[in-house]
Amino acid sequence: MSYYEPLVYIVPEEEEGFLLKTVLQKRLMVSRKLLSRIKLTEQGIMVNGERKYINVKVNAGDRVEIRMEAEVSEDILPQDMPLHILHEDEQLLILAKDAGIIVHPTHGHYMNTIANGVVYHWQQMGVSCRFRPVHRLDQETSGVLCIAKNPYVHQQISEQMIRHEVKKEYLAFVWGTVAEPKGTITGPIDRDPEQPHVRIVTPDGYSAVTHYEVVEQFASAALVRIWLETGRTHQIRVHMRHIGHPLLGDKMYTLPQFEAEAEGLEASGCLSRQALHAHRLGFQHPGTREWTEYRAPLPGDLSELHRWLQEKS
Known part of the structure; x- marks a missing residue:
């Protein structure tokens, strides 16, 4: 049987005499569901190299290790393809x-x-x-x-x-002149009863909160920075449409007043999808316990769109 790399925790002096279960759930934040699963593994929970039950008490300096059985996605076929x-x-x-x-x-x-x-x-x-x-x-x-x-x-x-401790930041190109340089959209979101694959803002929907800030205003569009408190399906696309500024290239959530501009964009050939990019992701790394952030620069098509909008302004 093979295992993932073990998660290691050295018991500090102030936790002398704690139950192992308390250390696992309160310090390592192992959920009850995952703990039940790990307990069934032969070498799942070890203290100083020996398998232990979770109701034993630990001593300062004890080395607690959690081992999880390694898995593979047997239902997913491997395919050689570029990964960034x-x-x-x-x-x-x-x-x-x-x-x-x-x-x-x-x-x-x-x-x-x-x-x-x-x-x-x-x-x-x-x-x-x-x-x-x-x-x-x-x-x-x-x-x-x-x-x-x-x-x-x-x-x-x-x-x-x-x-809501994970920081998810997006960059989006939206139609129109955005009057407020920054703002928060709080419209609840749910399925459109007439088009189940489409989402709409509706009083009976699920709570959704989107924050935005204008980065650059062009003649007929704007580049905005967006960060979320919730993660509803199509949330950014629906909320930006709701305030009158749908995403460029987003045919599902466009508005009639931007049809002429959308036709010009399509004719330019510089964009063939919704202009939305997950720019930054930040969270506490589960291994190091340190805050870490990862960023992806604008891809080629959105960089080209950016230049096109600047030239038209």
Whole structure:
């Protein structure tokens, strides 16, 4: 049986006499679900190299180790494809995702996904990991994507997201002159009852909070920085449309008053997708416990769009 690299914790003096269970849940923040799973593993919980039950007391200086059985994504076919790796360590893989590629295989779409490329990459490295994206990006959205390499890391970052401690920052090009240089949009979001694949702002929807700030104003559009408190499907696209500034290239959420500008953009040939880019992702690294941030620069198509807008202004 093979295992991921163990998570190690040295018990400090002030925790002398604590129950091992308390150390695991309150200091290492292991969830009950994950703890139950680890307990079933032969070498799942070790203290000073010996397997222990979680109701024993620990001493200062004890070396606590958590081992999780290594896994692979048997249902994902490996595929050699380019990956733009921003960072990789024993716990995380951070990518700059291209637009036009989906993150995970779906029914009828089993290849040409980020998952296929990552599984191949790990296979070539001799690494056994299950593909666990911590979050997802729409097919046409580019930018930073975080993939956890074991269930503990996935749990830790997911809980940071639930507590709104993860910083997700986007860059978007939107139509129109944005009157307020910065603002917050709080319209609840839910499915459109007439078009289930479309989201709308509705009083009965789920709470959604989007903050924005204008970075650069052009003649007929603007570059805005956006950061989120919630993560609803299509949240940025829906909220920016709601305040009258839909994303360039976003045919699903466009507005009639921008049809002429949209036709000009399409004729230019410099953009073939929604102009949204996940620019920055920040969180507390589950391994080092330090705040860490990863950034992906604007990809080629959005850089070209930026120049086109500047030339038209």
